[in-house]
Structures are given as structure tokens and as C-alpha cells.
Amino acid sequence: MRFTKMQGCGNDYIYVNAMEERVESPGRLAKAVSDRHFGIGADGLILIGASKTADFSMEMYNADGSKGAMCGNGIRCVGKYVYEHGMTRKTTLTIETVSGNRVIHLQTGENPNEICQVTVEMGTPEFRAAQIPVVSLGEYVLEHKITVCGENYTMTCLSMGNPHAVIPVEDVEKISIAKTGSAFEHLSCFPDRINTEFIQILDQHTIKMRVWERGSGETLSCGTGACAAAVAAMVSGCVSEGETAVELRGGRLFVTWDRTKNKVLLTGPAETVFEGTLAE
Numbered sequence: 607m608r609f610t611k612m613q614g615c616g617n618d619y620i621y622v623n624a625m626e627e628r629v630e631s632p633g634r635l636a637k638a639v640s641d642r643h644f645g646i647g648a649d650g651l652i653l654i655g656a657s658k659t660a661d662f663s664m665e666m667y668n669a670d671g672s673k674g675a676m677c678g679n680g681i682r683c684v685g686k687y688v689y690e691h692g693m694t695r696k697t698t699l700t701i702e703t704v705s706g707n708r709v710i711h712l713q714t715g716e717n718p719n720e721i722c723q724v725t726v727e728m729g730t731p732e733f734r735a736a737q738i739p740v741v742s743l744g745e746y747v748l749e750h751k752i753t754v755c756g757e758n759y760t761m762t763c764l765s766m767g768n769p770h771a772v773i774p775v776e777d778v779e780k781i782s783i784a785k786t787g788s789a790f791e792h793l794s795c796f797p798d799r800i801n802t803e804f805i806q807i808l809d810q811h812t813i814k815m816r817v818w819e820r821g822s823g824e825t826l827s828c829g830t831g832a833c834a835a836a837v838a839a840m841v842s843g844c845v846s847e848g849e850t851a852v853e854l855r856g857g858r859l860f861v862t863w864d865r866t867k868n869k870v871l872l873t874g875p876a877e878t879v880f881e882g883t884l885a886e
């Protein structure tokens with residue numbers, strides 16, 4: 607089976623063209639290829655397929671084999687993959703995801719055949735608890751006080767096509783993320799588990815963030831998470847309206863929330879690491 611390992615701000619996935627390769631058990635394959643010792647090493651698996659409603663489709667799986675609904679870093683790499691593999695010449699295209707179709711805009715660099723940056727129309731943030739889903743904490747979970755692992759936090763929950771809890775902290779470097787992120791992921795108020803973003807406000811336009819993804823653990827970046835963080839920080843007045851830069855362990859992402867249209871844009875890099883063939 608041919609594969610391509612790609613990364614967006616260090617959030618790395620194994621990409622397989624499911625129009626050419628037969629993938630019988632994607633969850634099992636995701637777990638196997640993601641293993642950093644016995645596999646290729648990745649945060650998960652992304653299958654690129656045909657679509658009846660968009661130019662292409664993507665299906666994403668976390669490192670533990672669970673299926674995700676949306677991936678902001680992954681969808682940028684899908685754009686780069688289909689363009690650079692000659693599967694389209696369009697630089698604005700639609701991608702079908704479990705959370706609905708998304709429009710992406712590809713930007714070439716000095717080399718016109720190479721995509722270096724992609725902007726994704728990420729849709730509308732969803733704050734209704736039942737839709738995220740979050741249970742037992744009220745209709746909306748905005749700046750909600752919560753104690754986890756003996757520490758007090760303030761949490762805002764929203765969906766960017768997948769569920770997020772955004773937690774402002776003084777210093778993201780001081781978080782024991784494996785312990786605290788995992789504890790948030792498995793709280794009973796999150797029936798589908800949760801992706802958790804720990805954020806530190808650097809200034810009115812810049813956030814520093816570390817993320818614990820459900821199903822994958824700490825990753826160097828999360829696109830949907832960066833959007834959730836910027837939107838939550840804007841709602842609580844910690845950053846200004848307009849573009850927010852999100853600094854992650856793997857690089858920088860840019861998020862714009864147009865509040866009049868209630869639409870979020872995500873811009874960031876997409877890179878190929880290597881291509882290969884998996885033994886059956």
C-alpha cells in the first residue's frame with residue numbers, strides 16, 4: 607500500500623489515496639501506522655477518497671484507531687496532496703468531511719507546482735453544549751469553573767466540527783499535559799471525549815497553545831483546536847477581533863473569526879515528509 611507522510615505545523619498523519627488502495631480496516635491500520643516504534647510514526651491516518659458532493663473526501667482516524675470528524679491540519683495537507691499528485695489543477699476546492707464540506711484555498715510558493723500554504727473555511731463555531739457534546743454543565747459552557755487533578759481551571763467548550771475544551775493558563779510550559787489532558791479527555795461530562803487546548807495569552811493578537819487531542823495524546827499542533835482557542839479567547843475578550851496568531855510547539859497558525867458572518871478561517875503550512883510503501 608502506497609502512503610505519504612505529511613505534516614501541518616508538526617501534526618503528522620499518514621495519507622492514503624483510497625481511490626487507488628484498498629483499506630479494509632482503517633481504524634486498525636491507523637493504530638498500526640501511527641505507532642512511533644513499530645509503525646511509521648504519526649498522529650493518525652487520513653484517507654483521501656472520491657465524493658459525490660465535493661471535489662474529494664477525507665476520512666480521519668486518530669492514533670488509537672478512533673474516527674475523528676474534522677482535522678484542520680489534515681485538510682490542508684489533503685489539498686497539497688491532491689494538487690501535487692496531479693489529481694486536480696484547481697486552487698480552490700471543496701473537501702467532504704464527516705462534519706460537512708469545507709472550501710480550501712491553495713497557495714503556491716516560488717515553485718508553481720508546490721503548495722506551501724492553505725487557507726480553510728472552517729465553518730461556524732458551535733457553542734450549544736448538546737451539539738458539542740457536553741452534558742450536565744448547562745446549555746452553554748462558557749468560562750465554567752472546574753477542578754481537575756486537584757487544580758482549578760476555567761473552561762470554555764465549543765465544536766469546530768469536533769469537540770474542544772479551551773483552558774486559559776498562566777504558563778503552558780508548566781502544564782503536566784499527559785496527566786491533565788488525559789484527565790479532561792475522560793471526564794464524564796464529555797460523552798465523546800474531548801480535545802483540550804491549554805492557552806496562554808501573549809498579547810491582544812497572539813496566543814501560545816499546547817494541545818491534548820482525544821485519541822492521539824499531545825500533538826505539536828491542532829488546526830481545529832487553534833480555531834477553538836482563538837474563538838474562545840475572542841469571546842472572553844482576551845484577544846482582539848480579527849486575526850489571531852496561534853503559536854504551537856510545531857509552528858504558527860493564523861485564525862480569523864468574522865463575527866458578522868460567523869465564519870472562521872484557518873491558514874497555515876502543509877508539508878510532505880516522505881512517501882513509501884507499506885508491506886501488506
Ligand SMILES: N[C@@H](CCC[C@H](N)C(=O)O)C(=O)O
Pocket residue numbers: 617668673674675676677678679680768769801819820821822825827828829830831
Ligand atoms: N489534529 C486535528 C484534529 C484531529 C481530530 C481530533 N483528535 C478528534 O478526534 O476530534 C486538527 O488539526 O484539527
